Amino acid sequence: DWTPANIVDDSIAAIRQQVGDGQVICGLSGGVDSAVAAALVQRAVGDQLTCVFVDHGLLRKGEAEQVETDFVAATGVSLKVVDAAAEFLGELAGVSDPESKRKIIGREFIRCFERAAREIVGESGQVDFLVQGTLYPDVVESGGGEGAANIKSHHNVGGLPDDLQFALVEPLRTLFKDEVRAVGEQLGLPAEMVWRQPFPGPGLAIRIIGEVTADRLAILREADAIARAELTAAGLDRDIWQFPVVLLADVRSVGVQGDGRTYGHPIVLRPVTSEDAMTADWGRLPYDLLERISTRITNEVREVNRVVVDITSKPPGTIEWE
Numbered sequence: 254d255w256t257p258a259n260i261v262d263d264s265i266a267a268i269r270q271q272v273g274d275g276q277v278i279c280g281l282s283g284g285v286d287s288a289v290a291a292a293l294v295q296r297a298v299g300d301q302l303t304c305v306f307v308d309h310g311l312l313r314k315g316e317a318e319q320v321e322t323d324f325v326a327a328t329g330v331s332l333k334v335v336d337a338a339a340e341f342l343g344e345l346a347g348v349s350d351p352e353s354k355r356k357i358i359g360r361e362f363i364r365c366f367e368r369a370a371r372e373i374v375g376e377s378g379q380v381d382f383l384v385q386g387t388l389y390p391d392v393v394e395s396g397g398g399e400g401a402a403n404i405k406s407h408h409n410v411g412g413l414p415d416d417l418q419f420a421l422v423e424p425l426r427t428l429f430k431d432e433v434r435a436v437g438e439q440l441g442l443p444a445e446m447v448w449r450q451p452f453p454g455p456g457l458a459i460r461i462i463g464e465v466t467a468d469r470l471a472i473l474r475e476a477d478a479i480a481r482a483e484l485t486a487a488g489l490d491r492d493i494w495q496f497p498v499v500l501l502a503d504v505r506s507v508g509v510q511g512d513g514r515t516y517g518h519p520i521v522l523r524p525v526t527s528e529d530a531m532t533a534d535w536g537r538l539p540y541d542l543l544e545r546i547s548t549r550i551t552n553e554v555r556e557v558n559r560v561v562v563d564i565t566s567k568p569p570g571t572i573e574w575e
């Protein structure tokens with residue numbers, strides 16, 4: 254029957270069966286899915302696994318440091334960090350279309366993994382397998398499930414190149430998020446990792462509506478850090494499934510700050526509640542919390558002069574704006 258302990262045992266057996274004595278790499282994103290997938294594979298095949306963390310420059314404030322220290326401390330896994338921010342930004346230059354962004358990011362991730370794999374085993378050896386923390390809802394929404402529509406190319410499902418050199422190991426492919434969290438707890442991962450709110454692999458790139466640039470990333474990163482800090486301070490982290498903060502980079506509106514006219518960008522707050530991300534409701538944040546977030550963002554992030562709240566459920570909206 255379907256207990257966390259049974260899921261762990263079955264999936265360890267299945268991973269051993271698939272991988273044999275092959276070498277495996279796993280991309281860590283900082284999120285719970287890749288962390289749990291990596292921890293399972295580590296249980297199954299030990300030091301045949303090397304984790305790779307691609308810092309694509311699209312992360313939130315403090316996130317890279319978190320992966321580099323917390324996950325390694327919790328698991329003792331061997332980790333290789335690839336700093337690829339310049340490459341990702343270069344490839345994304347001039348691109349506004351959401352699906353194009355996702356495809357580019359998926360392709361660049363794989364290029365980074367291929368490069369990391371060559372460095373890990375040297376010229377003689379070979380890495381055969383790539384672990385992905387793909388969940389059941391990702392499979393369905395990328396059109397991999399039976400009768401499913403292709404809503405978005407999740408970077409870890411639909412966005413893979415045709416000439417992929419690795420076989421995929423996807424131990425979470427039949428699981429929902431709550432089951433993944435149960436498995437994470439079963440494996441003894443720390444609570445802050447297991448209960449972290451989901452964050453998409455393509456990162457802030459799909460929360461900037463318009464072209465992704467370093468300046469725009471800096472604006473969004475500041476606004477996002479404020480919103481997250483205030484949600485945490487209000488004690489609402491576990492009540493809210495996810496809290497995307499979105500920059501409408503191609504939109505400007507007139508404002509007044511001090512006695513001067515401003516012509517800045519809007520920030521969208523997108524708090525949602527959900528069971529599994531397949532459907533969602535907009536999160537009813539308290540007005541005083543919304544006010545604190547709005548005041549701080551417009552005071553502390555110079556380029557932003559307006560904060561709006563997204564009150565759309567899913568469907569018809571998706572959780573992310575792209």
Ligand code: XMP
Pocket residue numbers: 355394405406407408409451452453454455495530531567570571572573574575
């Ligand atoms: P949507 O926006 O489709 O998102 O309602 C559903 C859930 O999936 C996350 N998401 C992604 N996760 N790679 C990921 O790992 C992706 O490309 C991706 N796109 C969306 C989203 O944050 C939400 O939790």
